[in-house]
Amino acid sequence: MRIKFWGTRGTRPTPGRRTLRYGGNTTCIEVRGSKEQLLILDSGSGIAELGASLAEDRSRDYHLLISHTHWDHIQGFPFFGPAFVHGTRVTVVGPAGSIKSLQSAFADQMDPAYFPLRLDQVPAELEFIEVPAGQPLEMAGMTITPYELNHPIVTLGYRIQEGGRTFCFATDNELLPGDAVRPITDWCRGADLLVHDAQYSEGEYPSHAGWGHSTFDDALSLAEDAGVRQLAFFHHDPLHSDDEIDALVEEALGNHRQRRAGRVLAFPAAEDQEIVL
Numbered sequence: 001m002r003i004k005f006w007g008t009r010g011t012r013p014t015p016g017r018r019t020l021r022y023g024g025n026t027t028c029i030e031v032r033g034s035k036e037q038l039l040i041l042d043s044g045s046g047i048a049e050l051g052a053s054l055a056e057d058r059s060r061d062y063h064l065l066i067s068h069t070h071w072d073h074i075q076g077f078p079f080f081g082p083a084f085v086h087g088t089r090v091t092v093v094g095p096a097g098s099i100k101s102l103q104s105a106f107a108d109q110m111d112p113a114y115f116p117l118r119l120d121q122v123p124a125e126l127e128f129i130e131v132p133a134g135q136p137l138e139m140a141g142m143t144i145t146p147y148e149l150n151h152p153i154v155t156l157g158y159r160i161q162e163g164g165r166t167f168c169f170a171t172d173n174e175l176l177p178g179d180a181v182r183p184i185t186d187w188c189r190g191a192d193l194l195v196h197d198a199q200y201s202e203g204e205y206p207s208h209a210g211w212g213h214s215t216f217d218d219a220l221s222l223a224e225d226a227g228v229r230q231l232a233f234f235h236h237d238p239l240h241s242d243d244e245i246d247a248l249v250e251e252a253l254g255n256h257r258q259r260r261a262g263r264v265l266a267f268p269a270a271e272d273q274e275i276v277l
């Protein structure tokens with residue numbers, strides 16, 4: 001399995017010199033299976049560049065998993081080039097039971113007041129599927145287990161398995177102490193890679209409690225408890241520069257080195273970075 005980050009930023013696109021290394025596009029990840037089959041996670045602004053990279057692609061059959069419909073996770077869809085090519089099929093999967101239907105959330109952001117083309121005018125054949133947490137599904141030759149995360153609206157994490165490799169994607173999740181953490185530990189246990197929300201420093205968290213995001217420290221504790229091999233800190237705060245992210249990662253790793261032998265390879269997710277599992 002191969003993972004490529006096209007957008008790692010949370011909340012809003014954050015271009016500029018201070019975010020060059022970890023990137024300014026909002027969330028989007030390319031997942032390739034052993035037969036090069038493609039899964040796309042989230043359609044933040046990063047999906048525009050991913051779409052451009054698919055210009056020569058012949059498959060024309062795309063599977064897009066959406067964590068939730070907050071703007072930073074869907075805003076790139078109107079700029080996903082393959083959707084504007086006749087004969088393309090895009091299957092969009094997202095959480096059931098959210099505040100409005102998955103299709104309405106996508107359609108509303110393409111209302112004529114905001115965008116020149118309506119969703120129903122997009123040339124590609126689109127299908128929207130809402131799925132509950134806990135029920136595994138097969139897609140693009142991979143087994144996907146959705147898990148309900150802790151966020152202000154219904155949000156799914158996805159455990160993706162193929163060819164003996166496991167990748168867990170959990171953005172926009174607020175880890176809480178005690179029991180609430182335990183089911184997610186089982187869900188991501190033994191993953192080869194966990195991509196997890198790490199928006200706040202320990203100092204910033206108290207004034208953002210309940211906003212649905214985690215600290216670097218809590219993400220690392222989860223990865224250690226679950227015995228994952230690699231952890232990518234994700235959903236970088238727009239206010240954090242690359243250098244500040246480096247400092248926050250060092251601080252979290254330092255805290256953990258003192259407490260126990262950290263065996264997790266932990267790093268901040270960077271736009272354009274590719275990881276082979």
Ligand SMILES: [Zn+2]
Pocket residue numbers: 010011070072073172235
């Ligand atoms: Zn977000």
Ligand SMILES: [Zn+2]
Pocket residue numbers: 068070151172212
């Ligand atoms: Zn969100």
